Amino acid sequence: MVTRLSQLFVRTLRDDPADAEAESHRLLVRAGYIRRQAPGVFAWLPLGLKVRRKIEAIIREEMTNAGAQEVHFPALLPREPYEVTGRWTEYGDGIFRLKDRKGADYLLAPTHEEVFTLLVKDLYSSYKDLPLSIYQIQDKYRDEARPRAGLLRGREFSMKDAYSFDYTDAGLDISYQAQRDAYERIFARLGLDYVIVQADAGAMGGSRSEEFLHPTPIGEDTFVRSAGGYAANVEAFHTEPPTARSYEKLTPAEVLDTPDTPTIQTLVDVANEKHPRPDGRAWTAADTLKNIVLTLTHLDGSKELVVVGLPGDREVDLKRAEVAFAPAGVEPATAEELAANKGLVKGYIGPWSASGPVLGLEGSTKIRYVTDPRVSDGSGWITGANIHGKHVFGLVAGRDFVADGTVETADVLAGDPAPDGSGPVELARGMEIGHVFQLGRKYAEALGLKVLDENGKLVTVTMGSYGIGVTRILAVIAESNNDAKGLIWPKNVAPFDIHVIAATKEPEVYEAAEKLVAQLESERYDVLFDDRLKVSPGVKFGDAELIGVPVIVIVGKGVADGNVELWDRRTNERTPLPLDSLLTHLSTL
RNA sequence: CGGGGCGUAGCUCAGCUUGGUAGAGCGCUCGGUUUGGGACCGAGAGGCCGCAGGUUCGAAUCCUGUCGCCCCGACCA
Structure with missing residues (x-):
């Protein structure tokens, strides 16, 4: 049937909708592809649906090529499986919850690991049935704190989610690679530029995780890449610690007067003026050790103060700190919390004092002290002497103080070396359009998915999960394929x-x-x-x-x-x- | 949750300062004239002025409260 514009259910708008900012949002509404129903929730008109179906068709073909079979789960699910894995609680306000007439708890699924795992457990019990990869294209629900930019971050969105089941780690690697390859084919066919970055495996557990990011200034993720091919989400960026240096020849630390130096810049200025370096080079912020007090909120609600030591030319990146301290929440300590610890001299906090350690579980404050990887054994620093108006110079890590651990909380700066030695990195913004993830045995363990192996022994299945945001991809394509007059679809997804x-x-x-x-x-x-x-x-x-x-x-x-x-x-x-x-x-x- | 902006017709907006019968353009309906870059004339339909209180003879307009939306941030497999 030819589609006649005189009959098509569409009304194009002459003016830009007032509530749309992002290009894709503006144009998709104006051209009559979608209509807003509620914040982050959209109705699909015939034009929009046609594009969506074309994207889905490409994904289905490549899933089939990757050996995955399609299934379909409901969006409405009972609480129990999510309770077992702890995600009913972990998701907090992030999911839509509802009750049936009997008062039983349900949720609109934000993702389906639990029920896929349970379905496989239901049907399979032998290693001979594995490997297995199954997927669905289905609407997901997340009660985002702030839905934005139309389809780019919605509260209802369509996602292809695939799950692989293997009984050996080597098998998981193969299943993972098959999905990863399929993703590369899908994005190539969609004409979508992408960068595969290492992602933080974090709270989901598991060993290997990569994100497919579409580079765009409106992207929500910051990632780094080097000319030599390294790419990672900033949250997963890893700083290679400098090799430990011998401190035998280093001079002893000395406490010097540094009046009115509450900030790193004032400290550097005063140090250069009053206490110049013996070798003639000027002090810089990177020579100072800045100690930042953070408040951790643990899952049980308890709070803990922790001090992180990092070079003075760096700021704490709260997102990286969240990863470092996961699953605890991280916030800068408030003025009250600081004042409540009289061992902490604001502006002059440091790990060391003449009378013994100050920071650290062994120190006088009993506050956990963790340092940046750059604070390696043998490195010397200017840092607070825990006395108002005084800093200690030449304080050497390993000799004069020992931290309770190393933690990555410092921001990543353009020019930082990639951990694989492939050169300096640059920073860019990207929109996550796909994610491949080796879950490992976390879900199988929690839900009891085991099979009998060749030897008749029960082994826990190892899993992967692989997501592509279908509706987000549609928006990303629209975002990068338009001009002042309107949309310009690539041939294979055009309506x-x-x-x-x-x-x-x-x-x-x-x-x-x-x-x-x-x-x-x-x-x-x-x-x-x-x-x-x-x-x-x-x-x-x-x-x-x-x-x-x-x-x-x-x-x-x-x-x-x-x-x-x-x-x-x-x-x-x-x-x-x-x-x-x-x-x-x-x-x- | 913090900061900023905004709620009037399907869409984009004016009116509010200084209270007095609800407006424009686009879209829609009917008639007519037009037809290679968003035509024109005439006649229409369409509004609980977000919601609730209050002030007032009278409230879209003033006051109080509340709900919602958009943007930035926080948050976000």
């Missing part, structure tokens, strides 16, 4: 193959257009036909540009001489073409 415009009102033009459209249809092209009789050409052109089908055929007065125009939406080129060569020409596009 139609060809958009035919009857550009004048002459009956001959309409007859010719009708004939052409019928012919295109018989050639299996999916055609959108702008057959609106009383609509002026300008409006038709404008709508065609907004809707963004990449190939447009204009049927106008030229048909009298057997000519039409082929309009390339992307390049904006219009090529006059004899009608009888149009089909041949289209087949080359």
Whole structure:
């Protein structure tokens, strides 16, 4: 069936919607693809659904190629499985919860690890049944604190989630690689630029995790990459500690007057003025050891103060600190919390004093003290002497103080060396469009998914989970494929193959257009036909540009001489073409 | 949760300062004239002015409260 614009359920808007900021959001609403129903929740109109189905089709094909089988779970699920894995609690406000008439708890699933695991447990009990990869394309629900940018971060969104089940670690590696390869094919077919970055395995447990990020300034993730091929989410970035140095030849630490130096900059200035380095080089912020007090909130609600020591030219990156201290929450300590510990001299906090350690579980404050990897054995620092107006110079890690541990909380700066030695990194923003994850045995263990192996012994299954945000991908494609006039879909996800415009009102033009459209249809092209009789050409052109089908055929007065125009939406080129060569020409596009 | 902005017709907005019968453009309906870049004329339909209190003879407008939306941040497999 040819789709006629006169019949299509759509209304394009002349003005930009006032509540849409992101390009994709603005254009998808204006061109009549989606409509907002509630914050982060959208209705899909025919145009939007068609694009969505095309993306899904590509994903399905590649899932099949990767050996995964499609299943489908409900979005509405009971509490119990999520209770067993602890996620009913862990998700906190992040999920939609509801009760049935009997008062039983349900949730709208934010992701489906639990029930996939249980279904496999239900059906399978032998190693002979593995490996198994199954997936679904299904709507997920998360009660985001702040949904934004239309489809880019919604509270209801479509996701392809796949899960692999193996009984050996080597098997998991193979299953993981199959999904990872499929993702590369999917994003290549969608024409989506992506970077695979190492991700934080963090709270989900498991060993290996990579994110597919689409580089874009409106992305929500910051990642680093080196020219030599290293790429990681900043949260997963790992600082290679400098090799330990011998401190035999180093001079002893000395406490010096540094009045009015509550900040790193004032300290550096005073140090250079009053206590210049013996070797003539100027002190810099990187020579100072800054000690930041953080408050951790543990899962049981208890609070703990912790001090992190890091080079003075670095700030604490709270996201990295969250990862470092997970599952505890991290916040900067408040002024009250600082004041409550009289061992801490604001502005002059340090691990050491002449009378013994101050910071650290063994120190006088009994506050846990952890340091940046750069604070390696043998490194010397200027740091607070725990006396107002005094700092200690040449304080050497390993000799004068020992931290309770090493922790990555410092921000990553452009130019930092990649941990694999592939050179300095640069920072960029990206939008997460896919995530592959080796879960390991966490869920199988919690839910009791075991199979009998070759020796008749029960072994716990090891799992992977693999997600692609279908609706987010659609938005990301729209985000990077548009111009001032509207959307410009890549060919393989466009809602139609060809958009035919009857550009004048002459009956001959309409007859010719009708004939052409019928012919295109018989050639299996999916055609959108702008057959609106009383609509002026300008409006038709404008709508065609907004809707963004990449190939447009204009049927106008030229048909009298057997000519039409082929309009390339992307390049904006219009090529006059004899009608009888149009089909041949289209087949080359 | 913190900061900022905004709620009036399907969409974009004016009106509010200084209280007095609800407005414009686009879209929609009918008739007519138009038709290669968002045409024109005429006639219409469409609004609990977010919601609730209050002040007032009278409230879209002033006051109080409340709900919601958008943006930034925090948060976010």
